[in-house]
Amino acid sequence: MKNILNIKSTLIALFAVITFTACESVSSYEDESPSIAFVAVANADFSVLEAAAVRGGVAGVLSNSNPNDPSGAYTVFAPTNTAFARLGLNEETLGVLQKPFLTNTLLYHVSNGNLRSSNITAGGMSASALGPQRRFIQRGSDLYINGSKILATDVNASNGTVHVIDKVMIATGADIVQSAIALQSANVFINPELSFLVEAVVYAGLAEALTASPGSPKFTVFAPTDQAFKDLGAALGLTFNQPSDIRQLPANVVGQVLLNHVFVGEKFTSELNAGNVSPLGGDPLTLGAFTEGTLTVRGVGNNTPANMVIPDVQTTNGIVHVIDRVLLPNL
Structure with a gap:
């Protein structure tokens, strides 16, 4: 049952991402907080993420808040199409990945609660819905989560926050x-x-x-x-x-x-x-x-x-x- 809830959590958060573009400035989102229930799957910058969510078996109802967190919120670190392309992946080539691995990879980008950029500090940690912790790293003026650069922060949705990243994060859960x-x-x-x-x-x-x-x-x-x-x-x-x-x-x-x-x-x-x-x-x-x-x-x-x-x-x-x-x- 817990895994089902986690997958449902992933779905809602992932589709919240797709209405936003990593190329726009964070300030352009400041006055927007759309409901995930009315999110349109239409932004070309996240088309691979959309396809991954469908193929990973996490497609479903988009209107629910997070049942695993008192705030009802999720935080999603969302890879762009370019991030997937670094691994040779696009909508057509996602089939080279086994579905359980793809689902776990999506879960690794999601966490419970509303983690705003003001609460992200270099050296800090954040648990993923998959389980393994992610680490925040400062490199010059740029902030990274693991090896992925955070391109945009604090993209608002009615049930959480999205941060945009430049590389897909991977954790195996094994040695x-x-x-x-x-x-x-x-x-x-x-x-x-x-x-x-x-x-x-x-x-x-x-x-x-x-x-x-x-x-x-x-x-x-x-x-x-x-x-x-x-x-x-x-x-x-x-x-x-x-x-x-x-x-x-x-x-x-x-x-x-x-x-x-x-x-x-x-x-x-x-x-x-x-x-x-x-x-x-x-x-x-x-x-x-x-x-x-x-x-x-x-x-x-x-x-x-x-x-x-x-x-x-x-x-x-x-x-x-x-x-x-x-x-x-x-x-």
Whole structure:
């Protein structure tokens, strides 16, 4: 029953967003507080969000207040079409996501109560309807929630508040290893992803180290896609057609390469800066400039830096940034 109420809460909040545009100034909304019951699903800037709400199984009555909060209000951090496009998603391509994952992703953008910008402070936290907390981060003059920049605040609706953001937020509710396995098992995308990474972690004996346990540290992980591993195989004169092909390399070499992708401490993109970071493998990684919410990353053995394909994935024991190239140490 609780899940049904949460989904209903998500629906109402999400469709409240669609009448507003992230491109307008916040001041233009100051005198407007439309009822969600009369919200028109008509704003092109949020058409992907609308489609996601429908596909995620949260379409329904739009007139109710929040039954889970005394104020009857919701707060929604609403990604624009451009935010979805960063992940290669639009109305037509949402089908690449499994529906339960899409629904959970929507819930991660919603919280109970009316959180106004005056009550948002850097370093503060906000619980989501999904459960995991989101963190507010100040970077220069800009405020972020996790790695997503807040573009507009305090968009009024009769049953809550909407803040507009530039990136879709993702939380898995699982640790780093189980999150990778969820991708490998096609529980996130319809097609498996990170299959080579999971195979490599198991082969190198690193699964236990990256599994959450009481007192264990939190990590930031750069996670290469399957195509990144296939490209590495080609560069080495090997053929990596399937994950088990990674075992053509010695286990200690695979382990050394993997440790080059992990450093201690959890960092969203909004908390990373150009320069070097020290991974567990020892050889420094070089981060590029913070540009449009992401950074490139390069190992000492790489001629070309890796790009972040899916940044800022929150797990229970760290942050994962999915990248398009394997980061190589000095071997």
